[in-house]
Amino acid sequence: MKLDINGREAYAYTGGKPFDAALPCVVFVHGALHDHSGWTLLARWCAHHGYSVLAVDLPGHGRSVGPVAASVEDTADWLLAVLAAAGVKNPGQATLVGHSMGSLIALEAAARAPALIGRMVMVGTAYPMKVSQALLDTARDTPLQAIAMVNAFSIGTLAAKPSFPGPGMWLHGSNRALMRRTLAGANATGCAVNLFHHDFSVCDAYSGGLDAAAKVTAKVTMVLGTLDQMTPPRATRDIAAALKAQVVHLPSGHTLMAEVPDGLLDALRGALA
Numbered sequence: 379m380k381l382d383i384n385g386r387e388a389y390a391y392t393g394g395k396p397f398d399a400a401l402p403c404v405v406f407v408h409g410a411l412h413d414h415s416g417w418t419l420l421a422r423w424c425a426h427h428g429y430s431v432l433a434v435d436l437p438g439h440g441r442s443v444g445p446v447a448a449s450v451e452d453t454a455d456w457l458l459a460v461l462a463a464a465g466v467k468n469p470g471q472a473t474l475v476g477h478s479m480g481s482l483i484a485l486e487a488a489a490r491a492p493a494l495i496g497r498m499v500m501v502g503t504a505y506p507m508k509v510s511q512a513l514l515d516t517a518r519d520t521p522l523q524a525i526a527m528v529n530a531f532s533i534g535t536l537a538a539k540p541s542f543p544g545p546g547m548w549l550h551g552s553n554r555a556l557m558r559r560t561l562a563g564a565n566a567t568g569c570a571v572n573l574f575h576h577d578f579s580v581c582d583a584y585s586g587g588l589d590a591a592a593k594v595t596a597k598v599t600m601v602l603g604t605l606d607q608m609t610p611p612r613a614t615r616d617i618a619a620a621l622k623a624q625v626v627h628l629p630s631g632h633t634l635m636a637e638v639p640d641g642l643l644d645a646l647r648g649a650l651a
Contacts, residue, residue: 379432381463388460389441390414391433393425399465402473402496404650406433407457409478409502410577411525411557413440416477416635420646429473429650434460436483438573439560446576450479450584454486461494470496473650474596477501477635478609479581485617489590498596498621499649501642502632504609505587505617509578518575525557525574534605534631549636591620598623599649601642603630624649 379397381388390397391414404424406417414421414433425431437456438444447453457474466472472495476484481503488495517524529550536550561573598621602611609632611625618625626645630637 379464381460383456383459383463386437386443387441388437388443388456388463389435390460390464391417391421391431393421393423393431393433395425395431397432397464398430401428401430403430403432403461403464403466403471404473404475405457405461405466405484406431407474407476407480407483408434408436408439409476409480410581411439411560411574412477413556413560415440415556416633417475419639420475420635420643423643424646424650430466432460432464432466436480438571440563444571446571446573448580450482450486450580451586453483453580454490457483457487458491458494461491467494469493473497473499475499475501475646476503478503478632479507479577482507482581482584482587485587485590485594485621486584488596489593492593492595495594495596497599497649498594499599499601499646500623501601502603502606502609502634503600503617504613505584506613507581507584507609509582514575514578514582517578518572521561521572521574522558525554525561528557528608529554531607532632534603534607534629534637547636549633553633553636587617588620591617594621597649599645600625601634601645602627603632603634603637604628605630606632608632
């Protein structure tokens, strides 16, 4: 599904069903150097079980035209503009599901439109989401090396249960390929920028989490990987308390969508119930 946002084309995957603005809407927001494709299983389940779906590509990522948004706050404004363009406007109609950087964007959007956002699911989240200077420097100077480093940190196992994306899928290789494609694609979508360094810098700079949490009225669920080295569960203590969040722990690293797809789907179903 393509939408016009301030004169620029934005893309959202709708889970294999035509988008229906009258239904409760689940909005999926990807993390750094990713795109909508990480949400395929969850998006398809929602689209075939009574929900409309918008799994967005953020500006300059995937199929959405750049330039990239400068901050978490600016991206949250863009996300709310996507919902408005799609006709999602009823009180409590939207559920925001964000992974990593996307969880911060969801948090900020839920604070800016509390009447619209009825539920929020924060996957692989932390606040503050600080990035080490060494990783920021590597992302800036040698992004392909940074991609290899992040894959080593993000994925908690060498092999995963063959349920999604499918038997024979190598999680390290597929995630590395997605990040390389997203990095290279930024120039094609109108932003001559090192997208990896940009996304990490946006996460590192975000400082409004607790202020945003005070404005959120949505029911909040956090889904955290017990093996996560990028956003370890201990880093959620303060923000989880501020949001009065229900916390679900799964045996996974940072890439929960690929490592524990069934468990994450169960957690999402519980959050939507």
